[in-house]
Every structure is written in structure tokens, then in C-alpha cells.
Amino acid sequence: MRKPVRLLAAFVGLCCLCLSSLALAWEHWGGDRGGSRFSPLTQITPGNVGNLVRAWEFRTGDLDSRAPEVMKRTKFQATPLLVEDSLIFCSPFNEVIALDPGSGAQKWRYDPKISTSQRPANRYNCRGVAYWVDDRAGANAACRARIFMGTNDVRVIALDARTGIPCEDFGSHGEVRLATPPLEWPGEFQITSAPVIIRGVAIVGSSIADNRRVEAPAGTVRAFDARTGVARWNFDPLVHSGVIAGHANVWAPMSMDEDRGLVFLPTSSPSPDFWGGKRPGNNDHANSVVALRAETGELVWSFQTVHHDVWDYDLPAQPTLARIDTGEGMRDVVIQPTKQGFVFVLDRDTGKPVWPVEERSVPQSGAEGEQLSPTQPFPTHVPALVPQRISADDVFGLIPFRDRSLCREQIAAARNDGLYTPPSTQGTVVYPMTGGGVNWGGAAFDPVNQILYANTSRAVHIVKLIPRATAQGFNPPPGHDFGQQIGAPFAMTRAVAMSPLGLLCNKPPWGEMVAVDLKAGKVLWRSRVGTTEDRAPLGIAFGWGTPLVNGVAITAGGLAFTGAMDAYLRAFDARSGEELWQGRLPVPGVANPMTYLWQGEQYVAIGAGGHSESGTTIGDSVVAFRLARPGEAPSLWSRTVDRPGGRFMAKAIAFAFVVVLLAIAAWRWRRRAKRFA
Template identity: 55%
Template sequence: MTRHALPLLAAASLAACSAPRPAPAPDAGWAHYGGDAGGQRYSPAAQITPDNVAGLKPVWRFSTGDLASKGAAMKRAAFEVTPILAAGRLYLCSPFNEASAIDPETGKALWRFDPKLAPDIRYPNAYNCRGLAYWRNPAAPPAAPCAERIFMNTNDRRLFALDAATGRACAGFGAGGWVPAIPGVTLTRPGGAQITSPPVVVQGLVITGSSIDDNQKVDETPGAVHAFDAVTGALKWRFDPLDSARPGIRAGAANVWAPMSADEARGLVFLPTSSASPDFYGAARPGNGGHANSVVALHAATGQVAWAFQTTHHDVWDYDLPAQPTLATVTYRGVTAPAVIQTTKQGLVFTLNRDTGAPVIPVVERPVPQGGALGETLSPTQPFPVAPAALAPSRIAPQDAFGLTPWDRAACRRLLEGARNQGLYTPPTTRGTIIYPFTGGGSNWGGIAFDPGRQVVYANTSSALHKVTLIPADQVKAAQAAQPDLEISPNTGARYGMKRELLLSPLGLPCNPPPWGELSAIDMHDGRVLWRVPLGTTRDLAPGSQLFLRGTGTPNVGGPIVTRGGLVFIGAAMDNYLRAFDARSGKELWKGRLPAGGQATPMTYVWKGRQYVVIAAGGHSKSDTRRGDQLVAFALPD
């Protein structure tokens, strides 16, 4: 060591000793999948701020063990879980529904429960478990077994009740701790339906949705929602969103695959329903589809409809509601109301009165393109909120095609020139139709974050192009044989099958101009977009490309959270980072490297005076991001 190094080391040591440490903070939890039962994804934690967030470091990691134990099944897995903090423990589930409780300070495993899923089922949305639900039985003595319960939906359609303290199945719940979550349904193939999102618990009832395979047949599995007694597992009610449209239609689905929300005080549960089957051709289901594609408020005690608001009429674009309805108080143009904020794949944001379903921010019906396929009867109009402006683009001309080179761009231009393309709600046809935003676009299951003090919504969106082509039924098998690597589905019972393609250039980049992923802030007082920034880089998609592809963002899977400390945390992008943005300006202040793709929504909590930010880093089969099995916690130096 040189003599010149000694003063430098001394100065560094002095600086380290004198650096201010974060003051202990009051404990703050995250008891529900969305932070609270209304899905605001807001935390009052304020120890981590824009001034000190650059000091965040990994402090512990927890592994589910999937990389070592699941082998090839990991290729069909998506680690999308958001943990919850309840009863002094963090709870999470792996994509294979192995539930764990861990120490919130150290990440040490406390217990683990394995429902033993079959490892070789092809599920429509991969092996996936987004979260769990916690419930305290008010009638049980505090120390009684299963007085505190963790409820878990499984991919193979079971609802489990577990003792929150031990992880053991609650013997008095159904048959040894579980009940069929979609009772009375027989599937034509084992993976035709699954459950990916957590249940909700309200007024002593556990309420579950389902995820049903798209584009397989007209007479699809009904997308009913079920409510079970939280103590015994007894079925209490069933609600089918299509009941109001029968008779007169042949269809199934309209299921609730995204997370639900609950208002305990009002006794309401809020459902984001999906499209009726099949997605892209609706001749067998004339009319607007009952309560498909709707925010539906049910009376939790009975399952009766309190109100419903439809966001897409007679959906033939797979524009189902993909995100948890967010319950908030909104003051729009001076009028304050209890609200439900619902984002969509189209990049639209609907704000509805929580008690009546009437728009808080006005909605207008606008004419949309007509001329659907043979036998189709389209809605002449579709609903558009007057504010905020759409968060995702929906119009593209061939001359707008993107490419890194003239050759690349020309290839994309030809793809656009060959398809029908009249903007949002252009109906699918045998010619091929541009679906923009694509069916994974706009806002998705990660939902939004809402700052209740500032009344600001934070939303991440994706932008890409799908081309959907209807195929005469007698030509579907030949098309599948000719293009086995593409998504070609039969729509059994319909005049047409379908083909869905993501439009990429020969170099593998989206054919639409960037940004392909964004994070936006919206002031709900007037619907203004306060800022909008790209989200993500191409570093882990094509190493080195980020040097010349700047500001593109990437399509993203997962959602944001916001804190009283003035930060928005989000993973989601197709690079392996957790990021922190200044909630007021949108400036990216920090990013932490993850061991695998962070296609999940983070959470934050304060435990013993220290704030932690936690995210699942395990990648996603459909995004083909790096696989892993770790939960990673960040905190300021202690």
C-alpha cells in the first residue's frame, strides 16, 4: 500500500462513520395482494426517499427451490407473485403453488406447503400464482389452529385453506383443507382452465375467479365466480357474467382471471370480467355480451349484481379487463366521489362511482369501424372516457413502420400494408386485421398504483402489434400443419378459426415505433398526464443493443407501487431490474440488478423500523426472460 493511499482510506472511513443512517420508521404492512383490499398499491412507508434511494442494496434472498426441483417445467412457468405481510410473516407462492412463510427481516423460511401439482400439464397461462389472501377468523380463539388462515388458489383449480402459523392444511375446510374452486365443471383437456390470481376474502367469504383457455371452442367452460364459507369451505353462491345474456347466445368464458377487489364496509366485491368465447368471432353470441368485458360490483353476501359497467361492447378483439379494479376517492373537477378506477388493454382509464357504477369522469359512445366477418354483428359504438387521454397508441399507417435499417423497416411496412387497419376496434377478418394495442398491450394484470394524498395514478403500459386472421373452419388443420410455430386455434363450433401473430421485424424488434413500454402519471383532479417516461431497456433482450436503442422501453408484465416517501417502484420490463422513479417528476433515480426477470409487482413494508422493498425475480415463459426462483429484498444500509 502506498503512503498516498492511507489518507484516502482514512477519509473514506471517516465519511462512512459520519454518514447519516435512516431513522427507524413506524411499522407499515402490506396485508393484501394490492397493498390494501382495494388494490391501491400505496404504502405510507417514507424511510426511503428520492434523496437516499440510491443507497438501496440487496439485503436478503429467498429461493423457492424451483430451479433445482422443477426441471423442464420451468420453461412453462411465470413467477408473478406479490408477497403479503400479515401475522408477522411474509407469505408467497411459487408458480407451482408451493406456499411459503418467511421471516420479514432475514428471508429465512418458516414453513412450506406443497399441494403437489402434476408437473406436465399445459396450462394456457403457464404455471403461475400471483398471490395469496390472509384472513383472521373473528370467532376463533387467538391460539386456535387455523384462527388465522392463508387462502391459495391453485393452477389445478383447488382452493386451499392453510394455518397461517404452521402451513398445515385446515382440516375443517372442505375435504382435508381444500375444495374444488370451479365446482361441477368437467374439462375437455386437463389444462383448459386454471386459477392464477389470488382469491379475495370479504364478510367471511372466500371468492375465486378462473382463467380459461382462449379460442378453443364456442361452447366454452362457463366463467363463473364462486364464493365459499371461509371456515367450512361450503359453496355459498355462484355468479356467471353471461347469465344476463342467456338465452339467445352460445358462449362460455367471460371469466375473471385478473385480481378482484373488495370493499368490506359496503359489502361489495368488484370483478373485472373477460370476453365471451371465442375471442375474435362472435356470431354465436349476438348482442353486447351481458356482463362480459365489464366492471361488475356484486353484493358479497349473496352474489347479486349491485351494478355493472361495460368497457367493450361485443368484444371481438380479446380486450377483456386484465387488471384489478382500484378503489379510491377521486375529486374530479371539484366533485369528490368514492370511485373504482379500471384500466384496460386499450390503454383507456375508466373512473366509475363505487356506489352506482355511473362514470365519475364522463364516458362517451363513439362510432367505430364496421364490416366484420360473415355472420358477425358488431356494436356500432364503443365507450371512451373523456379523460385521461389513451395511454397507448392505437393508430399506425404503413409509412409509420419501425426498423433499424431500410430493409428491416420495409419488411414491417409490407406486413402493415397487407392487413386491414382502420385504428382501434377494426374487426377481425379473413384478410387479417391489425390489433393495436395488441392483446397484451395497454395496461395489464399489474394494474395501477394510486397515491391517495395527491390523487395521482401511476400506470405502466405496453405497445406492440398483433395481426389476427380468421381462417375458415375447414382450413384450420392445414394452417396448423403449415405454420406449427404460430398460434392457430380452432374455435370449434364456429365458422372460423383464428391465427394471432406478433408483428416483428426480421431483426426481432416490434414493427411499431417505440417506446414499447412506458410509465405514466395521471392527475385525477382533471385527468391530465403529468409525465410519461420509457420503461425498460433492451439490455437483456439483445445485449449491447441498448447502446444504440435508447428510450425505447420494452413491453412489460407486472405493475407499480407508490410510497409516501415519494417513489414509484416497478420491475415489469424485459430487463432484469427493479427501478425507482421520482413520483413527482418521473425521473429514474435508481435501479437494482435482479438475478432473473422481474415480471412481477413489488411490495414494500417497514419491519422493526427498517423499510424493505421486495420483488419476485423468476422470469416469465411468454416473455422468455431469464428464469429464476428468488424473492429479493432491498433496503438502505442498516
């Protein structure tokens, strides 16, 4: 009976595709309104992906025109949209650029002239723009098709999608400037993710500096009339009764259900992140998936994934809307991955879990004045996508008596009672780290085969609370974030546990793509993504994976595309997880890829600008690949992974490199031992 059921599910999925507006375009940041990141294109397949060639590269010019110290504060995370016969995206400085999809030539450009002196807390960043067509306007009317963008200096801008000219009837000459509470500095508050436009309403979230103060700005979600810019409604996710806090903002991308008229918010943690004594209780509706009526802002339902968060385990990923086979029929759901590696699957109408979620006891005895939740929600059907516990004996190091021992000391010295161990003055192991699990790149869902795909990261944070008496004038060690948490009895430091060689202290893999059968509650495969090629001496490519904050694009052709912290766009077999192809990029593509059809050819494109917070090289490119045309051979920019002898040579070189390192370390150790003998 199982095979007919699977065939029926596949048929239903295909029907849904035929009836959807997804078509052959990529018109929304997540591919479609629900963020499935799935394309029905089939031209590029596992059989021919090795024939991909670089079609074009476009540079924004930021690397040449901006000062190096300014570029060091950028993150190029934009995903282009294919709309109005153009690829349209935004630069980290909120320049909106339209390109010819076939050649990469610039068609138009709009510059809002963002100040480069504001030092935004979350770097200069723009993950994307939103597209909307006004069906009340005439076919040739100006601004019938509009591009919307939120900016680093808290404006919402509307442009004509065909020309890039501001829409005069929206706000004041095409823009609305958000009213914000008093800020410590102009960059404390910004907009980094694309707006969503639904039923004529433009909705934006915000990104706010973490760990600065208890009474931080509120995480208000704002809605405007998409035609006029007139304010429609505001929604503060945090319930403030008896609570002194701000935040619970929506910095990650949102999703929308046009038919239901609902917008889905992934909310963040209240302020400050690591001590919550002045915000007792669960802090509803922080750390939650929240469904609102798009036209009114009315709360429909809310599901909280972390109670009283003191780990910075906010929701960083776009909620993925899908129609899934639960085993008891097809059902419309919201899929929410988390930093902890959990996958929550919720009914789209009610917010109730589709499969059981248990409240389980978690470690207690927090810092002075803390009021922890005694339990936290644990999904029971879909297994966690990443490990959630690490011991001092389970660390990594190339040199056992140096690297490994120092990593072991870091873990052993900190409090470590497993997931949800509270922050402490001793120092606490937070694993997965606050940027671990699934991040802003979100998950992708194949509606035909009913498979969920997600990039995941594994690393350890050591979080330490600093008593207020010693926080004044405190000088954090190198590599440690420092948060004042003004108004709390503790400041804090946070550092990634790393060895003296600059390697993560937890064992590889450090980044994996994971495929999950939701119906069965089973991980189908895991595949490491990324190598050390662009960071290690001599370009040695250890296949340990790299942290992956960006997401995946999947296709009906059977492929999953992704970037990583090294300078390659990769293609994986969606069925097996086998890595099939690598396309060289000028710098790492730490952005979500997309795919589109143009004049009969399928392209795959990605923003390649590096990641300043991770120490990669910085760039300003968008790069596109397509299949080689007749007589056109794949270039050095494109290669299959299984080229003859390639893996053997890489492993041989890597082994030789390790042997040399160990020999040098042993020699130095012997010299030191003789000196002190």
C-alpha cells in the same frame, strides 16, 4: 382558490391513511383491499434511494428440482404479503412459502403437489395468496389467521398463516375442489389470481384457455364460507339468453369494499375471442366491471367497457378503489384501466361514469356471420394512456431497407381502420395489441397527491381468420398463435408484428410508466421502463422500454417502484418520472413489487422469475432491498442511474453497435446487388 382546495384534499387523504387498515403492512395482493398499491412508508426517498442494497435473495428451488421443459411453462408473478410477521407468497406450482422478513430465511412451506403433466393453458402461475383473520376464533386458536390460495388444478386451499398447516375445518382437510364442466384437457381451466376474503366469504375466479371453442366452460365466479368451505353462491357473468358461448371469466385480481360489502369483478370476453356470430348483442356482463354483494352474489351494478368483444380486449387489471377529488368534492370511485389504454372512473355505489363516456361509431363490415356493435364506449375526461392507431408509414426498423420495409409490409397488408377494426381473413391490425395498454399488474393510486400511476405496453398484433375448410390440418407459421375456435366458421392466428431482427415493428417506447392527474384529466409525465440489456448482443442497453404486464408500487416517500422484462428493479421519482435507481435481479422481475417495514427498516421486494411467454431467462427468486446500514456501502447489485459518464458511455456503445449493424447490412446488400446485376 385552487391551492386551498389542494391542501384540503391532501389533508383528507392523510386522514384516510391514518384511519385505514393499510398501516405499515402489505396485507393484500394489491397492497390494500382496493388495490391502491400505495404505502405510507417514507424512509426511502428520492434523496437516499441510491443507497439501497440487496438485503437478501430467496430461491424456491424450482429451477433445480423441476425439469427444464416444465420450467419453460411457468410465470412467477407472485407478490408477497407481510402478515403474521412473515412474508408469504406462492410459487408457480402453488407451493406456499413463508419467509423471515429481515433475512429471507424460510420459516415454513406447504406443497399441494401440483401435477406437472397437466399443461395448464395459461402456464403454471400463482399471482398471490389472500390473508384473513377469523374474529370469532380464540387468540391462540389454530387457523384463526388463514392463508387462502386457488390452484392450477382448481382447488381452493386454506392454511394456518402461522404454521402453513392445512385448516382441517375448511372443506376436506383444508381444501375444496371445484366442480368443473367437461374439459378438453385438465389444464384448460385453472385459478391463477389470489382469492378475496370479505365478510367471511372466500371468492375465486378462474383462468380458461382462449380461442379453443365456442361452447367453452362458463366463467363462473364461486364463493365459499371462509371457515367451513361450504359453497355460498355462484355467479356466471355472461347473460346467456340467445347466446352460445362460455368464458366472461374473472382471471384477473378482484377488489373489495368491506364497509359496503361489495366485491368488484373485472370480467373477460366471451368465447371465442375473435368471432362472435353465435353470441349476438352486447354480451352483458362480459368485458365489464361488475359489483356484487359479497355475502349473497347479488348483482348490484355492471358497467361494460367493450360491447360484443371480438378483439380479446377483456379487463385484465384489478379494479382500483379510491377516494378522489372530482373538482366537485370527494367521491368514492372504481378506477378501471384497460388493454386499449382507457381509464374508466365509475361511481362506487352506482357504476355510473364520474365523467362522460361517449358511444362512438367504430369500424364495421366484420367477417361472415359476425354481428358487430355499431358503437363502443370512449372515456372523454382522462386521455388514453397509449396510442390507438398506427399506419404503415409509422413503423420502426434499425435497417431501413430491410427491417423497416418488412415491418411496413406486414402493416400495409392487413386491414387497418384504427381502434376496433374487426378481425378478417385478410388479417387485421390490432393496436394496442391484446396484451397492450394496462395489464394484470393494474394501476396504483396516491390518495394524498391524487395521482394515478400505471405501467403500459405498446405492440402490434396481426390477427387473421382462417376459414374452417382450410383450418383442418393448418400449420401456423413460426411465432403465430393458432386457435381452432371449434364451432365457429373460422379458426384464427395471432402474431406480434416483428422485424427480422426480432424487434417490435412499432416505434419505441415499448413500455412506459404513466402518471395521471385524474381531476384535471391530464397526463403529468411518461417515463420509459426497461432496456434491451438482457436481450441484445453484448448487453447493449437501448433505452426503448420493454412491454410491461406487471404493475407499480408507490410510496409516501415519493417513489414508484417497478420491474420490467430486463433484470432490474427500478425506482422513479413519483413527481417527475425521473429514473433514480436500479437494483440488479438474477432474472427479470415480471411481478408486482411491494414494500414493508421490518424492525425499523423499510424493504422493497419483488418476485424475480422471468416470463416464459416473452422469452426471458427463467428463475425462482424473491429479492429484497433496503437502505445501507452504517459502514455498509452499496454493492454492485445496486446503482444510481445518473452515475458520472454512465449515460454517455451507454449511448456511445449503442450508437457504435447500430453503425456496425448498418455497415454489415449495406455490405450484404451491395454483394446481393452485384450478384444480380
